[in-house]
Amino acid sequence: MITVTHLAKVYRQAGRDIHALAGVSLDVPAGTVHGVIGPSGAGKSTLVRCLALLDHPTSGTVEIDGVDLASVPAAQLRRARRRLGVVFQHANLFDSRTVLDNVAYPLEIAGAGRRERRARALELLGLVGLADAAGAYPAQLSGGQRQRVGIARALATDPDVLLCDEPTSALDPRTTDEILDLIAGLKERLGLAVLVITHEMSVVTRICDAVSLLDAGRIVESGAIADVVADFGSRLSEALLALPGDHAGGDVDVLDAVDDARVPALDQVAAALGAGPRIVSGTVEAFGGVTFHRLRLAAPPGVTPDALVRALVDAGARAQEVAR
Amino acid sequence: MSWIDSLVSNPAITEALGPAALETVQMVGISTVFTVLLGLPLGVAMVVTARGGMAENRAVNVVLSGVIVNITRSIPYAILMLALIPVTRALVGTSIGPIAASVSLTVAAVPFFARLVETALREVDPGKADAAHAMGSTRRQTITRVLLPEALPSLIAGATTTVVTLIGYSAMAGLVGGGGLGRLAYNYGYQRYQPEVMVVVLVVLVLLVQAVQAVGDALARRADHR
Known part of the structure; x- marks a missing residue:
């Protein structure tokens, strides 16, 4: 599970402090999907970067299984990151590597042997339904297939938490549904805690067990999906x-x-x-x-x-x- | 003696052309190897220390990019090769010959190639570096296993451009004792007024550049899986 507490990020820009995140707290238990939805400019990108520790939060904690990623030293952070898989909007695959070598990359840098990497990568590709594409290059795949490879790669180190940044925003509606169903299925199978950052209400409707509304760097509404919808007059209820x-x-x-x-x-x-x-x-x-x-x-x-x-x-x- | 007869009888062509071409290849070859060895890390260092880079360091970046690369690049090669004669003597013991010429050629080409490396690396989608970091890569792993392989087609294209530039510079280096095709064209084609030598040297240079470009393009295509 992942627990985020009072996460804040302040940028200094043109002599002024910009509070991109002003104390975000979230709690995603294993086996659930939590959606964070918000309009553009709400702080979604900053939230993703801070959660993935691509930017260091100004204050607050990002705890995965009791380890606070925001406070561990760099060398340990690299190890701790293996507990967190990140799925990007544009998959961010490496074009110079085959699909198999893309999925094997996290194992490669973790020092796994060649045979082990290959076996695990093939297993993961089977899990996302792309076992046939192992030898292809990312450029030969469709957008949906690339995102499947991205998901397989995120799962390579057997993480407990999957962080998905706008995972379907670049996909057509049918492919979107396929990818969302895949994520929901993997959550069930692997007992993942999944955090989905999105601006698409349909993503929340389709796979989220809980949802938070992010606005101006704060969570303004949050809760289990049925409770949030039942909260008559709330922004999430109106939107959903x-x-x-x-x-x-x-x-x-x-x-x-x-x-x-x-x-x-x-x-x-x-x-x-x-x-x-x-x-x-x-x-x-x-x-x-x-x-x-x-x-x-x-x-x-x-x-x-x-x-x-x-x-x-x-x-x-x-x-x-x-x-x- | 007609033009055509001269092509097959002039010793400047029948005997001196081969060795001169070899000297040019030698000069360009040696300086290419050292240019890549020095320019690649320099280009990487410029990207890594730039604002927002993996190891942002303003002072180092200013020295590398603003001082070393910009100053060297603003000196015309014809002047640089003369200015470097004492350095060349100290390094290889002589300022004459293709090996000596390689020193100034390398000094001129390193900053040129480093800029091309910098551009090639900047063209790599920053999302790829993000992905590498998010998966727990060290900086070194991100550079050697992600950024450089992803930029490989552009790096090969940059190296090809650098070699072509070096061929051009090598002709100038030939004038001050570097030897090679440049000296042949100058001594025979210009000073002895044998235009057929000039023409033949030009044809050889054009063929050389075409060959280098063709090989470079083929390698870049092969490395490109985008």
């Missing part, structure tokens, strides 16, 4: 249960887990108000085994949004007026 289309004319949002929605709320509301609200937009999605729905309603003529909210709450639904 995004409403399609143009929302003009909507007055009231209703959010419910389908399992909770035993009460036919809309029927009750229509009876109470004498007229049914109009459904402007809606979305249904499953998170962590719970199906959520979110509806945007327009109050019927003669009914204020406020009255509609009260009627919905009386009927047992969670509702709130949409901020304009």
